Amino acid sequence: MVDQKLRARRLTRVGGPVAAGLAVLLALSACGGSIGGGSDGGDGGSGDPGPLKIGMLAPITGPAAPEGIALQRGFDLAIEHINDDGGVFGQPVEVVFIDDQADPATATQAAQRLVQQEEVDYIFGTITDDTTIAAATVADQAGVPMSQAIATALDYCSPHFWPFGETPTQLLTDLVPRMVEEFGGNVALVGNDYVFPRTYHEVSTQLIEEAGGTVVAEEYSPLGTSDWQPIITRLQGAEPDWILSAVVGGDAVSFVQQADQFGLLEGRGLTGVSVDQQFYPALAPQLEGRSQVVRYTDQLDSELNATFVEAYREAYDTQEPIPGVAGNAYDGMRFIAEAFEQAGSTDAEAVSEQIAEMEFEGLGGPVGFDPDNHVVQAPMYLTSIEAGSPYAVVEELGVVTDEQEKDCA
Template identity: 25%
Template structure:
């Protein structure tokens, strides 16, 4: 009995020491990376040889791995293609991959490691807004560059981040324009309970208010929530013209299964989703989402030689049953945009790249994209798509031309007061 008690106490002590060790190393790496001493002049990027290191930072484990693994795949494809066509400024890319493990603090820690111990020239990755917000101070402190490939809630423009996914005025606002054009008079908002859906819905409500659209209800489910019977009951009872869905991750599956079981259909009440891409349709079950709407800037079905080449290359590398999606395309494009920026600046230094960034364009699978040097976002074409019986998404409506990025919605009168 006594022996066991001592052992238990020992175990407790060991645990405390381990936790303390973890905490202190966590802080250490972050302080080192964001300390005042680490300015651009002290950059340890080595460009003397015939190769240059870059970092890929995606969640390869944990709850976000389902999405981020695909982004990692398409980044590797882009690196392969760049290397086989002569590299960047004549240097081959050497990839260092790190696992963000779906934890914002891990993202910050690994970003610090990539910058200060691997000395990479730039980092590509991140998915959730929480992971981006955690990495932001690391990149700003070390004056390094992050390329972030996912649509997000806007209201941000760091000099050390290039945002190659859509901001709100390139995805959510066009989706609302489309619904208004279709004569939708009322909306029901369903979202996951975290920063992106809450910010997006604030913007949607401001838009609705200015455009005479009634908001019939607004419901949030905790991330990973799986029982949607009550929320679907509320949606059904409210009888809105359409549902605007900002749910993220697995919750979508439960939501759409429940929606269909309750007898609701795209014909009577369409659902517009901003987080469901080609990759997710298989997991939700095609029967449950066929005919529903999505808002993105890229679909696998885009009919252009450039996209056909991208899809073909991806399937050849990873298998014929794989699909390509918007975040994957944005990640692929981000690596080529960085290559163009480096080529224009003739330098791997963050300051030089920043100066050269404005107006750099690339003929991406989604069409021509151009970097805005002021807010570091890129001009993209918005596409509203419908899930087809083939499991792919087909564009129903297009904004026609690339939309200039406006992360703070400054050019929209109804958005006054949102951005503070």
């Protein structure tokens, strides 16, 4: 069992045309907006609940935009399907969307607007752990429940915070021993330098050692690194059997492309966050034949998933693998809507009580929460990245326990 320790000048006058142009550009870059908002919101009490109002935060611009857009897509489809089925409390669910640009300060302001001006009943989002904590702190102070939906190493706990993201333990418990068995015990760890990759590798180090392996190299580089040669040279020098990468975003593509060019991937295993679905379009030749453990893949064999995949492909006109965060967001928002429906109220206590007890049929099987540490409980899948059917399920791993010692209730 993994013992987790999650931590976590005088200004010259600017002429009118410049100022006006700048204002337009700033407005363009902010991209914030409101979708279907403008109601009086929920009553916050247990009487006759008004329409359910959800505040949605996602970085659809900035460094985490790929994940932010996927989160928004899964979420939007869930809202569409919920409303097609009659909404919540017999009324369509309303959404107020704000782009947090993956910036904690923006996320704090956005969350304040959501709870104070928009008076939302629930906040859904966002992507990076620091922005999520920023928004969750505001939500917690206002007594508004909140969820996120992407793989996370959050060291945050609150009675009304229910993260749908996979924990590093859930992602790595089955993956690491299999990789050690298939490729060998010498493992190189690489990642971007922020909380999630470091926590991910703390967990992986323990699992590698438990599986009889050794970490022969561990390298981190700041987000936005484009030249990976020094790191690749050091990794090559350590002669690993396989590489576990927590390099994310555009950096993941740069790293894998350059590692391939320098011959680092020849005869070696590669897995981790860098082989996730969102990188497949750019890295197909380098990723094919490799394994990954996921909670969501568009290859899941269920009627519910078939409907979701068809709707997703049609709505967003894409044939690329659907990112896991989109599936998590779809499941998460539907789960929350059901919790509100069952609670019959927008009261935070009543809703959290339902969330703690509920078991909900998600795209890949039943989804629930550990009522104490609020770790999401849902089946995980070992997948194989093959041309034609990338991320096809090889084995159902069931629910992977992550016994984090924290009492969120």
